[in-house]
Amino acid sequence: MLTQELEKKATLSDRLDSRFQFSQQNSSLKTEVMAGITTFMAMAYILIVHPSFMRVAGMDVGAVTVAVALFSALGCFAMGYFTNLPFAIGPAMGGNAFFAFTLVAQGVVNWQTAMGMVFISGAAFILLTFLGLRELIVRMMPTNVKIAIGAAIGLFIAQLGFKSGGLMVIGEGAIKLGSMSDSTVLLTLLGLVLAFGFAARKINGGLLLAIIIVTIIGIPLGMTQVPEQLVSLPPSIAPIAFELDIWAALQFGYISFIFTFFVGDFFSTLGTLLGVSEKAGFLDKDGNLPNINRPFWVDSLATTIGSLFGMTTLTTFIESAAGVEAGGRTGLTAIVTGICFLLCLFLVPLVVMIPAFATAPVLIMLGISMLTCVKRLEFDDPTEAMPAFATIVFCAFTSSIANGISIGILSYIAIKLLAGRHRDVHPGLYVLAIPLIYFFAIK
Numbered sequence: 001m002l003t004q005e006l007e008k009k010a011t012l013s014d015r016l017d018s019r020f021q022f023s024q025q026n027s028s029l030k031t032e033v034m035a036g037i038t039t040f041m042a043m044a045y046i047l048i049v050h051p052s053f054m055r056v057a058g059m060d061v062g063a064v065t066v067a068v069a070l071f072s073a074l075g076c077f078a079m080g081y082f083t084n085l086p087f088a089i090g091p092a093m094g095g096n097a098f099f100a101f102t103l104v105a106q107g108v109v110n111w112q113t114a115m116g117m118v119f120i121s122g123a124a125f126i127l128l129t130f131l132g133l134r135e136l137i138v139r140m141m142p143t144n145v146k147i148a149i150g151a152a153i154g155l156f157i158a159q160l161g162f163k164s165g166g167l168m169v170i171g172e173g174a175i176k177l178g179s180m181s182d183s184t185v186l187l188t189l190l191g192l193v194l195a196f197g198f199a200a201r202k203i204n205g206g207l208l209l210a211i212i213i214v215t216i217i218g219i220p221l222g223m224t225q226v227p228e229q230l231v232s233l234p235p236s237i238a239p240i241a242f243e244l245d246i247w248a249a250l251q252f253g254y255i256s257f258i259f260t261f262f263v264g265d266f267f268s269t270l271g272t273l274l275g276v277s278e279k280a281g282f283l284d285k286d287g288n289l290p291n292i293n294r295p296f297w298v299d300s301l302a303t304t305i306g307s308l309f310g311m312t313t314l315t316t317f318i319e320s321a322a323g324v325e326a327g328g329r330t331g332l333t334a335i336v337t338g339i340c341f342l343l344c345l346f347l348v349p350l351v352v353m354i355p356a357f358a359t360a361p362v363l364i365m366l367g368i369s370m371l372t373c374v375k376r377l378e379f380d381d382p383t384e385a386m387p388a389f390a391t392i393v394f395c396a397f398t399s400s401i402a403n404g405i406s407i408g409i410l411s412y413i414a415i416k417l418l419a420g421r422h423r424d425v426h427p428g429l430y431v432l433a434i435p436l437i438y439f440f441a442i443k
Contacts, residue, residue: 016332020084025329032086035328036336039088042322043337044208045362046072047344048354050091050312052164057104057111062235062348064310069344070237071311075302076338079316080331083294087276087320088337089302092268093366094153095261095313097160103257109248114257115307116249121261122304122313129296140426141263145408148388149263150373152395152404158367159396165191165360183221184357187214191361199365207362214358223357227349234345240310255435256406263405265313269299272316280324383419387412406436 013029016022022032047068054064068091075089095118103114162168165188166178178185191214198206218224249258277289284290295316302314323333374392378384390411395404413433416425 020080020330020332022330022332027327027329029332031327032330032332033336035086035323035326035333037340038326039086039317039320039323039328039333039337040340041208043088043090043317043319044340044344045211045359046090046093046317047341048211049093049359049362050096052354052356052359053096053100054111054312057100057114059111059310060235060239063237063239063241065348066234066345067237067240067306067310069234069341069348071302071306071309071314073338073341075298075306075314076334076341078298078302079295080334080338082298082331083291084331085277085282085295086280086323086328086330086333087273087295088317088323088334089299089314090317091311092265092313092315094157094268094370095265095315097153097157098260099312101160108257109254110245112243112245113248113254115244115310115312116246117254117258118261118312119244119246119304119307120249121258121265122300122307124258124262125265125296125300126304129293129300140428140432142384142387142409142412142429144377144384144388145391145405145412146263147373147376148391148408149405150370152392154367154370154373155392155396156367157370158364161360161363161365161367164356164363166357167360183223187218187221187223188357188360190214190217191358192364195361195365207365210361211354211358214361215354218355218358224355225353227353230350231346232349234348237309242308243310244307252435252438255438259432260405261313265299265303265315268315269296272318272320275318276316276321276324279321280329383412383415383421383424386415406440409433410436 016029020032022028047065050068051061051064055061072088072090079085079087079089099111099114099118103109103117104111109117159168166182166184167188169176169178180186191210194210194213195207198209203209215224219226273289273292273295274283277283282289289295299314299316303311306312306314320334323337377388387408391404391408393404394407398404409429410433413425413429416422
């Protein structure tokens, strides 16, 4: 009997190895499973943070939480099966903040129209991938503006964390420090200390652990509302599924917003793929990832299909590096991560109870991590530094990522022309400048 069970286990391992070839990557079934769990622990905070963003946009939190778990799982399955790479998929941080806080909360559009923009950006990504034009887009965008977008979004997310945790009070044109006697502020600070401490000790899942600890502490203080049941069947996603308004999103004045979603999806995926692949040893001698079109297809299709069911931009998560660090080298790692997300479908009440002050430290941490890209900017060249600076500053001080990117591109064109370096400007940018100028003209 024992022999038969061992043979069955061996057969399962052999079948998985035949499909994913982890032994050829000097990995094993156990390593791939542990790497998948590690990736999930590193990015599980998205189950809490993303629904809290969408609550601000007026979307049903329970339905959004289910959609996050379901489509993150499906994205991971697709990535693992079709690319055999250890990359996880989830809603893009930054894109969801732009969606909820800039577009919807500020009254620019309703969430249905904003979701239509996400669909259009995903469809554009599919088209460009099909036509093989991604290299053209990469060449066309100013490198330093692309780098600055990450820092701009980082500042934006950090600012959200300071506000939701009560550390920063913004009103009547003034920014004030939150009261240190406020319990919300104190718990936010505790969460921030825990998050930084866990990160310094390189504890996998440290962000999630900090959220859990602060949430539990808030229970006896009456600041965390415990639901009647912690485990339940997943609520329906009907309140958000197929509610997007594509036609309303097609207005000419919304081009810059759609472009913002597109840039975030495109370059976030590209940067993550190359960065994590380098860590895993997947890049060739020229620094390219073989068959990069496959993960691009998965990413773009995930965004487009996900938007139909109420999901903002889905992208390859940088936290995939945690699984790679744990030894994951094949698509089996991504599939295990997807299984973990599916299990979370039955824990929606537990996830929804997480208060804003518990997630605020995570936003601040994420913002800080995204600011590291600033060191790659070319500060010695004013024609490169100024557009990058404009991108970051106008994003942070106008609370609009679209403003930052648009002004960054326009200032890049202007300063290059004034410096007599028009050859540095890709011809496509002149075409792109037309809708951007129109966008500011009608504001």
